[in-house]
Amino acid sequence: MSTAPATTAVGKAAQFTESRVGASKMVKEFGRKIFPSHWSFMLGEVALYTFIILILTGTFLTFWFKPAMGELHYEGPYIPLKGVEMSEAYASTLAISFEIRGGLFIRQMHHWAALLFMAAVSIHALRIFFTGAFRRPREINWLIGIALIALGMGAGFTGYSLPDDLLSGNGLRIIDGLLKGIPLVGTYVSFFLFGGEFPGIDIVSRLYSLHIMIVPALLIAAIGVHLMFVVIHKHTQWPGAGHTEKNVVGEPVLPTFAAKGGGFFFMIFGLLALISGFFTINPVWNYGPYDPSPVSAGTQPDWYIGWMDGFLRIIPGWTEFYIFGWPISFNIFSALLIAALLFGAMAAWPFVEAWVTKDHREHHILDRPRNNPTRTAFGMAAVVWYAVMWAAASGDLMAVFFHMSLNDMIYIFRFLFFAGPIIAYIVTKRICLGLQRKDREIILHGYESGEIIRLPHGEYQERHKVHTDHEVWALSSFESPEYVPAEPDPDGKISKWERRRAAISKFFYEDRVAPVTKDELDAAHHDHGDHGVDAGSHSGGELPRGH
Amino acid sequence: MKLLAARRRHPMALVVLLLVGLLMTGGAYAVFTTNSTASAEEYTAQDVEEGEKLFVTNCATCHGMNAEGTENGPGLVGVGAAAVDFQVGTGRMPLQMSGPQAQVKTPQFSEEQISQMSAYVASLGPGPAVPEDEYLDASQGDPAAGGGLFRTNCAMCHNVVGSGGALTRGKYAPNLSEVSEKHLYEAMQTGPQNMPIFNDANLTPEQKRDVIAYVREVSEQPSAGGAKLGSLGPVAEGLFIWFFGLAAVIGITVWLSARSK
The missing domain is CATH 1.10.760.10 (Cytochrome c-like domain)
Incomplete structure (x- = not known):
């Protein structure tokens, strides 16, 4: 640290701050942090930026929203509701939409940002999964990410329910049903949440506390830890020449990454502003005040809750039975079980995979999805399973648009609920293995250049080109887990669990395309050696088709 | 009264009572139905x-x-x-x-x-007539009252703003935004296809006019928030954010991480 006294005003201010805060060391350290550059690494950033936009717009909305359920007669400018009895919450939402300057724009921005936030969170999570970025040392951050998805759903749902319009009330009624469906304690849980029989007069203010304080506080805390871990663990990187498990190749935070990130934030902000300016979202005035008797056709939750709603739409009605005269109903409650299953499977995956592969090493180089066919296939099966439930939530709209029978839509979704993941698993795995074989082919024999040459004796051949060493490295330097047979423990016994692990390992890694070895590469290039393939050059050699 | 009291256990009393009852309900029904068949136009x-x-x-x-x-x-x-x-x-x-x-x-x-x-x-045979013009004039109706009736009676199938919705086995409730006032009234009055009948005892002609006023109001008012995306609710919004919003975001990420070559 410099000790010479500063002479300029800026220098003095800097010295004043530095001598009291001592932040220069931290800034220097953080500023030199390296982040690799790839589009798929920016999806988490989108989630962060939309979250910031949510906080900004949400704060604006709190200035005018009245989280109260006192009844009044609407006297605002919206004619089709003039004089209609409604709650203060709904009336203030209408006031934000029609009377507060810029209110509708900010409200729409808040809602669109929420949808984009959850979408960004989802594909960010998928990117992490399919590239194996959840492996040691990042398992805890994966779990925090899953908690963030659940918190995001909670934040979204509590917000969706605040305006106290017909749509949000219908949504709450389903939550009420879910809670009441919990065996034994359901009714009590529901009464506890609603302060008595649904809908009561407490729920909006309770949801408000959850929506603007408790859930966002948890989200901010979890996001903070999530980002801290990214700094501690360093960012993962794609395989490539010069990329090792011990380094990170990319751009430093200061100035490049920070500048890009700042610009990116404003692009997302601008995009959301454009969307909010031109496209309506949740026109609450259409729905009218909540009244427990009407339900509108096409009543759906926001997209990220849709999969649970879809599950409720396809589950048959006979999953209810009586034990000693007490009804146990899975008709509605099972949506919670499905959610627990999906979240549980996501949370368990890194540990299951480490157990099956016996691979407990640190991984900072990502897998290309094709290079771990079984994981990718399981991931796609889960995606399809989710998507089937998700689509089932809009089965009524699909039926109308495609002139189908609503009943048939339900049967189709029920079938796909079981068959979809299996088909997706098989298809994905085969595609991955095929792509791996293609990679081998390209590495060993070059790629088709599209150039046809005619040899002096009249034969036609297509020229095959080989990749540069950098490209070959990126294609071939991956780890390919192998089937690990059951191994005896120190006493020489093979435990029951070890046997199971071996069976799963076999299922996972029996089908395998091994990465190209150096010997294979040398041999392949030796075959074509006459034609001047220069394995050591960076320019990319050429070789005629040799066979 | 004494005469009535003396004869009330007469075997024919029950028959007489039934007759009186039937005549009264029948008469009342006739009065009501002729009321609703009051024809807007006289046919020759x-x-x-x-x-x-x-x-x-x-x-x-x-x-x-x-x-x-x-x-x-x-x-x-x-x-x-x-x-x-x-x-x-x-x-x-x-x-x-x-x-x-x-x-x-x-x-x-x-x-x-x-x-x-x-x-x-x-x-x-007597049946509901083509409605009179005074009940078809949306400007005389009260859209707020109509909205309440619409949400309670119609939104279940037709959606809160009449965008339509699915029924069982391929049947559906159509979109109402383009339906004329007269046909809206007649549909309520006669209950075509799967629709229930809302006769004048369910919804008076004035209430039907309110419903018509509501449908006209919500289908003709300019959209305050921008494009309506079909007024179909969260499904359309979710599709939009994935296929437009997120697609645009990914486009931006690819652009930002592209290297100049």
Whole structure:
């Protein structure tokens, strides 16, 4: 640290701050942090930026929203509701939409940002999964990410329910049903949440506390830890020449990454502003005040809750039975079980995979999805399973648009609920293995250049080109887990669990395309050696088709 | 009174009582139904005659020569002029093809022909008439009151702003934004296809006018928040954010991480 006294005003201010805060060391350290550059690494950033936009717009909305359920007669400018009895919450939402300057724009921005936030969170999570970025040392951050998805759903749902319009009330009624469906304690849980029989007069203010304080506080805390871990663990990187498990190749935070990130934030902000300016979202005035008797056709939750709603739409009605005269109903409650299953499977995956592969090493180089066919296939099966439930939530709209029978839509979704993941698993795995074989082919024999040459004796051949060493490295330097047979423990016994692990390992890694070895590469290039393939050059050699 | 008291256990007392009761309900019913059949337009005998010719040529195959109904189509005695005006006026009848429900198409007959067929069917038995103009004037209705009625009675199938929705087995409740005031009224009055009947005891003509005023208001008002995305609710919004919003975001990420070559 410099000790010479500063002479300029800026220098003095800097010295004043530095001598009291001592932040220069931290800034220097953080500023030199390296982040690799790839589009798929920016999806988490989108989630962060939309979250910031949510906080900004949400704060604006709190200035005018009245989280109260006192009844009044609407006297605002919206004619089709003039004089209609409604709650203060709904009336203030209408006031934000029609009377507060810029209110509708900010409200729409808040809602669109929420949808984009959850979408960004989802594909960010998928990117992490399919590239194996959840492996040691990042398992805890994966779990925090899953908690963030659940918190995001909670934040979204509590917000969706605040305006106290017909749509949000219908949504709450389903939550009420879910809670009441919990065996034994359901009714009590529901009464506890609603302060008595649904809908009561407490729920909006309770949801408000959850929506603007408790859930966002948890989200901010979890996001903070999530980002801290990214700094501690360093960012993962794609395989490539010069990329090792011990380094990170990319751009430093200061100035490049920070500048890009700042610009990116404003692009997302601008995009959301454009969307909010031109496209309506949740026109609450259409729905009218909540009244427990009407339900509108096409009543759906926001997209990220849709999969649970879809599950409720396809589950048959006979999953209810009586034990000693007490009804146990899975008709509605099972949506919670499905959610627990999906979240549980996501949370368990890194540990299951480490157990099956016996691979407990640190991984900072990502897998290309094709290079771990079984994981990718399981991931796609889960995606399809989710998507089937998700689509089932809009089965009524699909039926109308495609002139189908609503009943048939339900049967189709029920079938796909079981068959979809299996088909997706098989298809994905085969595609991955095929792509791996293609990679081998390209590495060993070059790629088709599209150039046809005619040899002096009249034969036609297509020229095959080989990749540069950098490209070959990126294609071939991956780890390919192998089937690990059951191994005896120190006493020489093979435990029951070890046997199971071996069976799963076999299922996972029996089908395998091994990465190209150096010997294979040398041999392949030796075959074509006459034609001047220069394995050591960076320019990319050429070789005629040799066979 | 003494006379009545003395005879109240007479064997015929029950019969007399039943007769009186039936007469009263019947009479009251007649009063109410004639009320609702108050015709907006008077049909001449010639209208009925022309209508019958059109009926025999175009409708009798399914509805029977005397509109008594066949196994392919319901009887039309007592359905009233309103039902004919709605079904033929919206092009649903004559049926183009059989299916879960009759589809809207360009009407096959002129206003005059439709009116003649209505006259014929109305002549077969009392039924709801084509509504009078005063009940079709949306500007006289109260859209707020209509909105309440609409949410309670109609939104279940037609969606809160009448965007339509699915029913069972391929049937559906159509979008109402383009339906004329007269046809909206007639649909409520006659309950075509799967729709329940909202007669004048359910919804008075004034209330029907309020509902019409609400439908007109929500389908014609400019959208405050920008493009409506079909007024279909969260599904359309979710599709939009994934296929437009997120796609644009990914485009930006690819652009930002692209290297100049």
